[in-house]
Amino acid sequence: MICVLTGGTGGAKFVDGLRQVIPPEEITLIVNTGDDLLWWGLYVSPDIDSITYVLSGLLSRERGWGVKGDTFLCLQAMGQLGEPTWFHTGDRDLAVHLLRSRLLAEGKTLSEATSTICDKLGVKARILPMSDSRVETRVDTPSGELSFEEYFVQRWYQDPVHSVRFAGASDAEPAPGVIEAIVSADAVLVAPSNPITSIGPILAVPGVREALRRARGKVAAVSPIIGNAPVAGPAGILMAAHGLPCSIAGVAKAYEDFLDVLICDTKDARAAEALRANGLRVECAQTIMRSVEDKAALARTVLSFAVGGLLSEERVSGRPAARAASDQP
Amino acid sequence: MICVLTGGTGGAKFVDGLRQVIPPEEITLIVNTGDDLLWWGLYVSPDIDSITYVLSGLLSRERGWGVKGDTFLCLQAMGQLGEPTWFHTGDRDLAVHLLRSRLLAEGKTLSEATSTICDKLGVKARILPMSDSRVETRVDTPSGELSFEEYFVQRWYQDPVHSVRFAGASDAEPAPGVIEAIVSADAVLVAPSNPITSIGPILAVPGVREALRRARGKVAAVSPIIGNAPVAGPAGILMAAHGLPCSIAGVAKAYEDFLDVLICDTKDARAAEALRANGLRVECAQTIMRSVEDKAALARTVLSFAVGGLLSEERVSGRPAARAASDQP
Numbered sequence: 140m141i142c143v144l145t146g147g148t149g150g151a152k153f154v155d156g157l158r159q160v161i162p163p164e165e166i167t168l169i170v171n172t173g174d175d176l177l178w179w180g181l182y183v184s185p186d187i188d189s190i191t192y193v194l195s196g197l198l199s200r201e202r203g204w205g206v207k208g209d210t211f212l213c214l215q216a217m218g219q220l221g222e223p224t225w226f227h228t229g230d231r232d233l234a235v236h237l238l239r240s241r242l243l244a245e246g247k248t249l250s251e252a253t254s255t256i257c258d259k260l261g262v263k264a265r266i267l268p269m270s271d272s273r274v275e276t277r278v279d280t281p282s283g284e285l286s287f288e289e290y291f292v293q294r295w296y297q298d299p300v301h302s303v304r305f306a307g308a309s310d311a312e313p314a315p316g317v318i319e320a321i322v323s324a325d326a327v328l329v330a331p332s333n334p335i336t337s338i339g340p341i342l343a344v345p346g347v348r349e350a351l352r353r354a355r356g357k358v359a360a361v362s363p364i365i366g367n368a369p370v371a372g373p374a375g376i377l378m379a380a381h382g383l384p385c386s387i388a389g390v391a392k393a394y395e396d397f398l399d400v401l402i403c404d405t406k407d408a409r410a411a412e413a414l415r416a417n418g419l420r421v422e423c424a425q426t427i428m429r430s431v432e433d434k435a436a437l438a439r440t441v442l443s444f445a446v447g448g449l450l451s452e453e454r455v456s457g458r459p460a461a462r463a464a465s466d467q468p
Numbered sequence: 469m470i471c472v473l474t475g476g477t478g479g480a481k482f483v484d485g486l487r488q489v490i491p492p493e494e495i496t497l498i499v500n501t502g503d504d505l506l507w508w509g510l511y512v513s514p515d516i517d518s519i520t521y522v523l524s525g526l527l528s529r530e531r532g533w534g535v536k537g538d539t540f541l542c543l544q545a546m547g548q549l550g551e552p553t554w555f556h557t558g559d560r561d562l563a564v565h566l567l568r569s570r571l572l573a574e575g576k577t578l579s580e581a582t583s584t585i586c587d588k589l590g591v592k593a594r595i596l597p598m599s600d601s602r603v604e605t606r607v608d609t610p611s612g613e614l615s616f617e618e619y620f621v622q623r624w625y626q627d628p629v630h631s632v633r634f635a636g637a638s639d640a641e642p643a644p645g646v647i648e649a650i651v652s653a654d655a656v657l658v659a660p661s662n663p664i665t666s667i668g669p670i671l672a673v674p675g676v677r678e679a680l681r682r683a684r685g686k687v688a689a690v691s692p693i694i695g696n697a698p699v700a701g702p703a704g705i706l707m708a709a710h711g712l713p714c715s716i717a718g719v720a721k722a723y724e725d726f727l728d729v730l731i732c733d734t735k736d737a738r739a740a741e742a743l744r745a746n747g748l749r750v751e752c753a754q755t756i757m758r759s760v761e762d763k764a765a766l767a768r769t770v771l772s773f774a775v776g777g778l779l780s781e782e783r784v785s786g787r788p789a790a791r792a793a794s795d796q797p
Binding site: 179180206209210212213215216219220221222229230231232233234235237238240241244256259260 | 508509539548551558560561562563567
C-alpha cells in the first residue's frame with residue numbers, strides 16, 4: 140500500500156502518473172481540505188475534486204482542474220443574477236458539489252461523502268480528506284486575511300503575503316484512516332505540491348507529523364521547486380513568508396522532521412549535493428510533467444526510490460504501455 | 469392594479485399574454501407554491517420559476533417551463549452519480565435554484581428570496597408566493613401519497629387519484645401583501661390553471677378565500693376546461709377526485725363563493741347558457757393560447773370583462789403591436 144499526501148495541481152498531475160503504474164486499490168490519498176469553500180451555498184473541496192476527477196478519468200488535463208469537456212452556463216447565469224463568478228464551477232462539476240453538499244446537509248462526514256462520490260464514479264483508490272473538521276487556510280495580506288481561494292483564484296496570488304495560518308487546525312482530528320494509512324504504508328509519497336498551502340494544512344492536523352515520523356515505510360517527497368522557482372503557482376512567495384528559502388533546501392526544511400528521501404529535478408544536481416552533505420538522501424529525476432508519459436515516468440522513479448525492493452520491478456514499471464499512452468478512459 | 473392567481477403552465481401562458489397588454493408594474497401575481505420541492509438539496513419552486521422566467525423573457529416557450537436555450541449537463545452528470553433525474557433542471561435554471569436556496573439558508577423568507585431574484589432579473593411585476601410557510605400538495609393514490617411533482621412529472625399523472633390535500637395549509641399564513649393585493653386590486657384574475665392543484669393550494673391558505681369574497685374589484689376566472697376535458701394536464705382527474713365535474717360547471721363550483729365572471733371557451737357556449745341561468749356571469753372567448761397573439765388577445769378580453777370601464781380601452785389594448793408580435797426579449 141502506497142500513501143500519498145497531496146493537494147493542488149502539482150499533486151493531481153503526480154497522482155495521474157501514479158495511477159498508471161500501480162493498481163488504484165493500492166493507493167491511499169490524503170488530501171488537503173484547507174482550500175475548501177462555500178461557493179453559491181455549496182460545499183466545494185477543490186483538491187478532493189481534482190484527485191477524484193483524476194482517478195475517475197474525468198479531469199480536464201488542459202485546465203488541470205474541473206471536468207473535461209465541461210460547460211459554464213450555470214456560471215454565466217449566476218453572473219446575470221449578480222452572484223460572484225470568479226471561482227469557475229462547470230455544469231458537470233456542479234453535480235459533485237450538489238451531491239456532496241446534500242450528503243453533508245444530511246449529516247454525513249466529509250470522509251463519508253467523499254467515499255460515496257468515489258464509489259459512484261468508480262474510483263478504486265481510497266481518497267481521504269485530511270480531516271472531517273473544517274480547517275481553513277487563511278492568507279494574511281496587506282489587504283486583510285483572505286481564504287486560500289480568494290488569494291489564489293480570485294486575486295491571482297498578486298498580494299504580498301505576511302503569513303499563512305490554518306484556522307481550526309489545532310482542534311481538528313485526522314479523518315478516519317489517515318494516521319493508519321501513513322503509519323502502515325509501504326511508502327508515503329509527498330506529492331510535488333505547495334509545501335505551505337497544499338501539504339502544510341495536512342501537516343497542521345494534530346497527529347499527522349508524528350505519524351509521518353513513525354511511519355513504517357520511507358517518506359519520500361518530490362520537490363515542487365526547481366532552482367529558485369516553483370514549477371507553478373505561489374509556492375515561492377508562501378515559503379518565503381514562512382522563512383523558508385525557495386529551493387530544494389527550503390522543501391527539505393519544511394519536511395525535515397519526517398523526510399527520508401527528497402526527489403529533486405536533475406537541474407538541481409548541485410543543490411542536491413549540498414543537502415546530501417547534511418545527511419539527507421536526495422535523488423534527482425526529471426520532475427517536470429508535461430505529458431502522460433512524463434507523469435508515469437516520475438511516478439515510477441519516485442516509487443523505485445521510496446519502495447526499493449518492496450515492490451517488484453514488474454509491479455512498479457510493468458503496467459501495460461498502452462494504458463500509459465492512452466488518454467483518460 | 470391587477471391581481472392574478474396563477475400556477476402551472478396554463479397560468480404561465482396567461483401571464484405571458486398579460487405582460488403584453490398591461491404595464492408589468494400594474495400586475496401582482498400570487499403564485500402557487502404547493503409544488504415546491506427539495507431537489508438535489510436545492511429548494512425549487514416550479515410555479516414561481518415559470519412566472520419569473522415568463523416575466524423576464526427567459527422562459528422556454530417550446531417547453532413551457534425552464535429557461536430557453538438551456539442545456540442539461542449537470543442533470544446528466546447527476547445521473548452518472550446515481551442521483552434522480554426525473555425533474556429536469558437545466559444548467560441555467562440551476563442558477564435560480566442555487567441563489568434561492570442560499571437566500572433561504574441565510575434566513576430569508578421565500579417572499580424575500582423571490583423579490584431578490586426578480587430584481588436581479590429585471591422583473592417589474594410583483595411576484596408573491598401564496599405563503600412563506602411550507603404548504604405541500606399531496607396526492608393520495610393507490611401507490612401511496614405522492615408529492616405533486618412525483619405524481620405529475622415523475623409518474624406522468626398515470627396513477628388513479630383518491631384525493632388531494634395541502635399539508636401545512638391550515639397553519640400557513642398568506643405571504644406579506646397577498647391579502648392586500650387581492651382585496652384592493654381593480655380586478656382579480658384567476659388564470660386558466662388547474663383548479664385543484666394550481667389554484668387550490670392558494671385558496672387553502674387561511675384568509676385567501678375570504679379576501680376574494682370581499683375583493684373591491686371583480687374576480688374573473690378563465691376556465692382551463694373546454695367541453696369535458698382540460699386543455700392540458702390532469703385537471704379532470706383531480707377535479708373528479710374532489711367531486712367536481714370536469715366542465716365549466718365544475719370550475720364555477722370550485723370558485724363559487726367568490727367568482728364574479730367565468731370566462732369559458734367559445735366552444736362552451738351552450739354550457740355557459742346553463743350556468744347563466746343559475747345567476748353566474750359567464751363570458752365566452754377564444755381561450756386556447758397557441759401563439760403570442762392568442763395569449764395577448766385572451767389577456768385583453770379577460771381584462772375587458774373583469775375591469776370594464778376601470779381601465780381605459782387604450783390601456784387594455786393599446787400596447788404596441790410590435791411588442792406583442794416580437795418574441796421574448
